[in-house]
Amino acid sequence: MPSAIPVRTLVPGVLAVLLLAAVCAFSLATSSSPVPIDAAKPSLGGLSPTLPPDSSPAVALFDEADRRLAHQAEVDAGLAKELASGVYTLDDPLVVVDPYGVSPLTAVVLFRTATPTVVSVHVAGDDVLSSVDATLTDSETDHVVPVYGLYAGRTNEVTLDSRDGQGSTTTKTLGIATEPENQDLANLTVQTDLRRPDLYQPGLNFPYAMDMFKTAYDENGAFRWYLKDWYLIPTDFTFHGHFIVSEGAVSEGAVLLYEIDPLGRIYRVLYTPYGAHHEILTYKEDRLLLAGSSGATVEDLVYEISPDTGKILQTLDLKTVLQRSRPGLAAVDSPDWLHLNAIVEVPGTDDILISSRHQSVVARIAWPSGAIDWMLAPPYDWSFLFQKFLLKPTGSDFAYAFNQHAPEILPDQDGNPDTMDILLFDNGDQRFAYDKDLQRRILANEVVAPTPYSRLVQYRIDEKAGTVARIWEYGKDTGSLLYSDGRGDADLLANGTILGTYAVTHDKVLSGVVLEVSRAGEIVWQSLATSKSADGTLETYRTLRMSIYEPGTTETRISTPALDLIPEEVLAKYGRS
Amino acid sequence: MADRRTSRLAPLRAVLAAALASCAVLASCAAPSATPTPAPDVRTETDWTLTLLSHESADDLSGTKAAVLYDGQKVDTTYAQKPESGNTFLLVEIGVVKNKAGAAAFRWADVRVEDRAGNSWSRMANDTFLENFNFPRVKSTDLTFGTNDGFICFEIPKSAAAGPLYLVHETAAGMTRLALR
Numbered sequence: 090m091p092s093a094i095p096v097r098t099l100v101p102g103v104l105a106v107l108l109l110a111a112v113c114a115f116s117l118a119t120s121s122s123p124v125p126i127d128a129a130k131p132s133l134g135g136l137s138p139t140l141p142p143d144s145s146p147a148v149a150l151f152d153e154a155d156r157r158l159a160h161q162a163e164v165d166a167g168l169a170k171e172l173a174s175g176v177y178t179l180d181d182p183l184v185v186v187d188p189y190g191v192s193p194l195t196a197v198v199l200f201r202t203a204t205p206t207v208v209s210v211h212v213a214g215d216d217v218l219s220s221v222d223a224t225l226t227d228s229e230t231d232h233v234v235p236v237y238g239l240y241a242g243r244t245n246e247v248t249l250d251s252r253d254g255q256g257s258t259t260t261k262t263l264g265i266a267t268e269p270e271n272q273d274l275a276n277l278t279v280q281t282d283l284r285r286p287d288l289y290q291p292g293l294n295f296p297y298a299m300d301m302f303k304t305a306y307d308e309n310g311a312f313r314w315y316l317k318d319w320y321l322i323p324t325d326f327t328f329h330g331h332f333i334v335s336e337g338a339v340s341e342g343a344v345l346l347y348e349i350d351p352l353g354r355i356y357r358v359l360y361t362p363y364g365a366h367h368e369i370l371t372y373k374e375d376r377l378l379l380a381g382s383s384g385a386t387v388e389d390l391v392y393e394i395s396p397d398t399g400k401i402l403q404t405l406d407l408k409t410v411l412q413r414s415r416p417g418l419a420a421v422d423s424p425d426w427l428h429l430n431a432i433v434e435v436p437g438t439d440d441i442l443i444s445s446r447h448q449s450v451v452a453r454i455a456w457p458s459g460a461i462d463w464m465l466a467p468p469y470d471w472s473f474l475f476q477k478f479l480l481k482p483t484g485s486d487f488a489y490a491f492n493q494h495a496p497e498i499l500p501d502q503d504g505n506p507d508t509m510d511i512l513l514f515d516n517g518d519q520r521f522a523y524d525k526d527l528q529r530r531i532l533a534n535e536v537v538a539p540t541p542y543s544r545l546v547q548y549r550i551d552e553k554a555g556t557v558a559r560i561w562e563y564g565k566d567t568g569s570l571l572y573s574d575g576r577g578d579a580d581l582l583a584n585g586t587i588l589g590t591y592a593v594t595h596d597k598v599l600s601g602v603v604l605e606v607s608r609a610g611e612i613v614w615q616s617l618a619t620s621k622s623a624d625g626t627l628e629t630y631r632t633l634r635m636s637i638y639e640p641g642t643t644e645t646r647i648s649t650p651a652l653d654l655i656p657e658e659v660l661a662k663y664g665r666s
Numbered sequence: 667m668a669d670r671r672t673s674r675l676a677p678l679r680a681v682l683a684a685a686l687a688s689c690a691v692l693a694s695c696a697a698p699s700a701t702p703t704p705a706p707d708v709r710t711e712t713d714w715t716l717t718l719l720s721h722e723s724a725d726d727l728s729g730t731k732a733a734v735l736y737d738g739q740k741v742d743t744t745y746a747q748k749p750e751s752g753n754t755f756l757l758v759e760i761g762v763v764k765n766k767a768g769a770a771a772f773r774w775a776d777v778r779v780e781d782r783a784g785n786s787w788s789r790m791a792n793d794t795f796l797e798n799f800n801f802p803r804v805k806s807t808d809l810t811f812g813t814n815d816g817f818i819c820f821e822i823p824k825s826a827a828a829g830p831l832y833l834v835h836e837t838a839a840g841m842t843r844l845a846l847r
Contacts, residue, residue: 167812174767183767185811242792266807271794272745301733322736339738366738481801512692576736623744628736 147343148663150336150657154345154358160650161355164188172199172231179232179251183461186239186267191353194241194314196265197250197645198234200599201627205229206251206259210638212238213246218289219666223638228254233645237351237637238293238305238313271317273302276621279310285613290582293637294603296590297630298322299618303334305637314637316353322630323379325369327451328396330639331356333377335365340343345437345655348396350642357652359399362661363392367430376402378441378456380429389427391443393457403457410459415470416433418447418492418519431495435509442496442511449491449519451511452478453552464575465511465548465557467491469523480550480557487559490515490546491522495578495631502560507553510560513576514589514632515544540568545579545589547607563587563606573603578631586613590632601629684812706761709842713769717761718844719815723754723827729799745798755794756787756822758833758846761815762804764832770837772809778834778844779820787826791844793819 153643167187177183180652182200187193205228214220221238232251239245244264252258268272269275275301283289286308293305293313301319306312316334321344325333328348337344346359363381366388370378381390393403407427419425421564431444441456460492464478467489471479482489496513503510521527521539530536544564548558564571578590582605591602601618620627660666693778706719728746735741749755756779762772762792789806796803802816831846 164812169812171767176768183810186807187805188811190805268794268806269792273799275744298736301735319733321734616734624741632735 093618103479107584113133118466131647136303146337148665150343150345151663151665152658153609154347154655155654157347157355158358158653161189161651165531165650168197168199168233168647171177172201172233175201177201177250179259182249182261182263184263184265186265187352189319189353192241192314192351193268193271193317194237196236196239196247198232198247200232200234200237202232202251203231204231204253206232206253207250208232208234208251209252210234210236211248211250212236213248214238215309217309218283218291219285219309219311221293221313221637223636223643225643226640228643229536233354233405233647235350235643235645236265237642238307239265239267240311240313240429241267241274243267245443260352272313273281273300274304274312274315274367276300277302277304277312277618277627278621279306279308279312279616279618281308281614282612283308283614285607285611288586288607288611289583289605290584290586290588290632290634291405291566291636295326295633295635296601296603296618297324297632298628299601300620300622300628303332306616307468311617314351316351316568322628323365323369325371325377326633327639328371328377329374330642333371334370335369338364339366340364340387341384344381346394350645351637352645354645354647355651356649357396357654359394359396360655361392361394361401362389362659364400368432368586372434372441372456378432378434380432384426386426388425388429391429391432391441391456396654399656405457405459407445407459410454410461411445411450411452412472414472414473415448417445417449423447433496433498435498442498444493444496444513446492446494446516449489449493451490451493451513458523463550463555463598465490465550467523482558483556484558487557489521490517490548492516492518492574494576495580497580499581500550505551508550509550509552510547512545512547512579512581512587514573514579515546515562516575516577517541517543518574541572541574542566542568543573543577545569545587561608563610571604576630580633582634588632588634590629592629598625599629600627603632605634647651677782682700709844710765711835711842712839713765714772714809714835714840715761715765716844717763717815718833719759719761720755721758721846723756723829725754725824726748727755727795727799731798736831745795747798752823753821754824754827756820756827756831757801757817757818759806759815759817760804760833761813762809763813764809764811768815772814772835773837774806774808774818776835776837777818778836779822780831780832780834781826785826787820787822790819790821 143469171183177200179200180197184198207228209224212221232552236619244266247265248262250258250260282654295305303316305314320334320336323335331348331350333349335344340363344361344365348356363383365379367656368380372378379396382388383390389407395402428446430446433442439456440453442453444451450464452464453462461478463480465480468479494514499510531538542565544562547561548557549560573591573593576592580588586605586607589604593600593602603616604615616625724749730742730744732740732742760806774789778786778788796817804814804816804818833844835842
């Protein structure tokens with residue numbers, strides 16, 4: 090629920106107080122720890138005949154998938170039967186709240202019209218910005234209208250407009266009641282501060298993680314969507330209007346990927362033995378690229394899955410691409426030497442960008458060969474074999490990013506085909522670590538260690554010249570208040586503002602801060618998410634601002650069975666047919 | 667121990683809050699007194715069929731759920747739920763199945779537990795906590811569709827829990843009264 094506390098001054102003053110108020114007795118290290126690994130290394134390039142390190146979680150995953158799919162089939166059949174009865178009209182429809190039992194702030198409305206009509210949905214918000222609107226794309230007589238963005242614990246006003254081919258519109262307003270938030274969600278508090286409603290990019294805020302939840306909240310901090318089931322952090326909210334959520338192992342091990350809509354209805358299930366951490370990316374519209382692990386190291390594998398067949402098409406071990414021996418945030422001999430935390434498709438090419446937190450490098454590489462085109466990285470400790478790929482900085486205001494997260498390629502910014510603009514979250518964990526003289530003076534107590542800071546930064550890379558310049562940044566002045574050593578996100582929104590996500594640790598307690606800022610550095614909107622749980626820690630990672638009704642989410646295909654694409658050979662390995 | 671409950675009405679749906687691969691749930695009722703109904707008591711109304719499967723009382727509920735965090739760490743989240751002093755939770759496992767298309771909604775405002783003296787108690791306004799302890803649960807919004815089976819929760823005085831109780835569904839069309847034996 091939104092807080093009644095006015096938070097007009099979250100940054101910088103009150104935010105500090107709020108963060109300090111969130112302090113509890115327990116803590117969580119914000120940097121990723123090396124994960125125990127298994128010596129058995131599956132073969133690359135296909136599904137391994139070797140079982141993942143612990144096979145029992147895989148069986149539990151399969152059991153759960155079976156249960157979900159069976160339940161969904163039962164619900165779908167029931168809904169279809171109800172609709173076929175012909176007794177439901179727009180004036181007296183069938184309303185089913187949370188039909189699949191996993192997404193409490195959704196509903197479906199079923200009815201039949203005499204002639205084909207197009208239906209529009211309006212969920213009344215507490216204000217204009219928080220209202221949710223959508224027009225379904227198909228003209229039909231049997232309607233299964235998904236309703237998203239309801240408030241918890243109240244009767245929501247939902248208006249349906251049904252427009253026929255002649256332009257005649259019939260309107261029906263419904264009251265749809267929802268349950269109170271469950272205990273897990275009620276443990277979360279989101280306080281917001283909307284300073285410039287005129288600049289706020291409309292849409293809901295979708296954190297990749299708010300603790301273990303997939304949620305969405307509006308500009309007032311009210312939750313408008315959540316899944317009751319817990320999923321891992323990696324998510325793709327943009328898979329043809331549906332979501333890809335993951336369940337299972339973080340490092341090497343069994344993972345199931347579910348394509349779902351906001352109702353929680355499953356459209357397909359995929360399997361991978363390589364774990365899922367940080368990234369699930371829709372690549373060239375018809376494939377998925379994931380960050381995973383294989384063998385004696387972790388989080389240094391990129392792999393590609395076909396959503397159509399469930400087959401793993403390609404794998405790329407980044408130990409064969411980047412310099413394994415370079416010191417970084419993790420020790421050279423650490424299994425988590427790279428910490429691959431983002432994969433980005435380079436539009437119009439087969440290339441991808443990869444981001445390594447522990448090596449502070451963003452690299453453009455060919456997929457799937459791994460051939461390096463360039464690297465944006467601090468120039469320290471690179472072998473001569475790699476130095477030729479380093480971009481050369483230009484401009485007096487240039488500063489490298491350290492331990493960055495979530496680079497994204499911006500639309501063309503300058504009309505120059507030779508340049509690429511990228512926006513990323515510069516965590517800054519090792520910002521001063523390579524300044525040997527500074528480190529010596531700190532150790533000698535000659536100077537005080539500089540205050541760490543994180544920033545949102547836009548770079549312009551001249552790929553032809555091999556240079557990089559800083560174009561824009563925000564956050565240097567926020568210092569330790571918004572210092573986020575382990576996670577973060579920076580997104581360019583459609584209206585030109587920038588959305589930044591910070592995982593801030595104060596007194597060993599993690600909280601989530603999301604800022605929408607203008608190019609001029611003005612705060613448009615901000616939110617602070619905290620947890621009321623015993624340890625006070627709130628998991629966060631990235632945040633996406635988008636409409637909950639994206640193209641593709643406006644249809645609920647209850648007559649289309651979910652595709653179970655867990656390979657037969659995998660099921661057979663676990664003794665399942 | 668009150669671990670995962672299995673509904674006899676629809677076994678496949680009995681694990682609505684099932685443990686995920688990334689989490690394992692242990693739940694316990696302090697001094698629970700489970701009373702499975704010898705044979706499910708089934709009553710067919712015009713629009714809905716009610717099945718009473720079991721009931722039990724619990725003076726408190728507690729449990730932990732393990733989650734995989736961002737960095738692969740597994741942490742336990744502890745849940746606990748206690749009724750007001752002198753009260754107990756009465757957990758009733760039921761099935762509510764819609765008989766026909768176009769049927770009137772099944773409203774929880776029409777459901778109560780009552781004792782012989784005529785004292786009655788409504789379903790708790792928010793019993794979503796049942797899912798923390800791995801009880802499959804029937805949602806508390808109006809039911810309009812399908813097969814709905816699982817637990818619902820009432821908070822009643824301990825003294826009332828010791829005596830005969832009845833689950834009552836009363837609408838303008840009539841009243842159904844099921845004994846919690």
